[in-house]
Amino acid sequence: MKNTNTLHPWWESAAAYQIYPRSFMDSNGDGVGDLQGIISRLPYLSELGFDLIWICPIYPSPNDDNGYDISDYQNIQKEYGTMEDFEELLHKAHERGIRVIMDLVVNHTSSSHPWFIESRSSKDNPKRDWYIWKDGKDNVEPNNWESIFGGSTWEYDEKSGQYFLHVFGKTMPDINWENTQVKKAIFDMICWWLDKGIDGFRVDAISHIKKPDFNDMPNPKNERYVSSFDKHMNQSGILDLLNELKENAFSKYDIFTVAEANGVRIEEIEEWVSSEKGIFNSLFQFDHLNLWNVGSEEGKISIKKLKNALTKWQKAAPMDGNVALVMENHDLVRSISRFGSEDKYWKESAKCLALMYYMQKGVPFIYQGQEIGMLNADYESHLDFRDDPTLFAYQDRINNGMSPAESLQVLKKSSRDNSRTPMQWDASPHAGFTTGTPWMKVNQNYHWLNAEVQKEDEDSILNFYKKLIKIKKETTGLIYGDYKLLMEESESIYAYTREYEEKNYLVVCNLSEELSELQIDLDITKGEILISNYEDRNSKEMLLKPYECRLYSL
Incomplete structure (x- = not known):
């Protein structure tokens, strides 16, 4: 699809939807979601206003990590369908004005990938150096690094007497990005997909591809493995590798790329995502999501810390750069279960969280089921x-x-499975996800919490998201406007403005179950409420109800 707007790239105003294909929609009754299932739901996505979908890995895989362990980069996993199915999906999505990006997983492959099978076959195989092999040290692993999935990052290979590196699972060996031949194979593969007409990539775990040395990490606790990832996350020299990726693949196409980039610091954002220097168009940052591990004893997150985590990235993003906006994905628990109210204020908190993040500067992503307020398993x-x-x-x-x-x-x-339960389409058996036995149990609340019920309810979470998408697309100031945080010290209210060419917009969200007073210097008496989650609210009212949210045009 070509960009018809010459002033701004197409992706800056995009509304993005993430699909976890295994759990989205099953078309053939085998209990696993598939490509034809996605095709059948394109009208649903189009009606909501989405013009970009990110599909999690659909390549052949042993599924040791649900598809992120790829055994063939240029084919389709049989349970998802065929390449013809994918080409049909791409064509029908484009007919509806929906662009398609795929997951690009090039930090590692599956140990079942032909490249690794060759690499493992002997020390003198031409592909041996396509992966990272090391001798042991004192009859143990080459160093004390701990895998992100737990245990050592090294796996012993009895045939060759060496260890191979795996930053993630033991069946997911890391690619050696210092090898020119494997880089060329990766670049060729990327261009092969882009020549098919896909619209870009979400780039997985890309900040881990550089390993400048393999020395032990400091170990103050005297543990066998050290769980710090400093030796293989955003290391010096990584930008040289990423610039090769950009020059040999990305820069040749009109595409959208968004990086999963753990460890990238705010002061580096221009090198990662600005239009002049940046490698990618956007990146996912997880500072606000990492707060989930440091909540209070009651399991609640500090709203002040949440605001600060989001605000520092809003301030740091260069004028021509972009930070992806996200509250849920396939690796996280459901946002209402963590930040909101699962029972008493389920609907109100879902809408409040939605408005809170969606109107910030950046490309907003909605994860499947988020738009109907799905909860943890x-x-x-x-x-x-x-x-x-x-x-x-x-x-x-x-x-x-x-x-x-x-x-x-x-x-x-x-558990990451909290976001991977099957999509809840309707009140029929298995929530309309499959006519067979689902690969994973459906939440039992699907009888009342499903898309079909919410489509008919004007006050539903689904229709609230539909309105948000429409408002932001039609409001230039909410796409490009400057962000300013208000009430910084409040532990209940998240309020901020978006300002653009004399147009001002105000977002106020009470992220608590208590009445909270709005204390700002702005005059809201003449403001127009564009959307809110409580009916018949006076725009001048300064007292916000539990999880009340409003968007003003001032």
């Missing part, structure tokens, strides 16, 4: 969960003295 047994890393952590806690019941409670609150 309601499982009562660890056997219902499917995510290996969080199940590993569940057992590890028990091995270290925690009771199974306590460890289950941690699992229920933290």
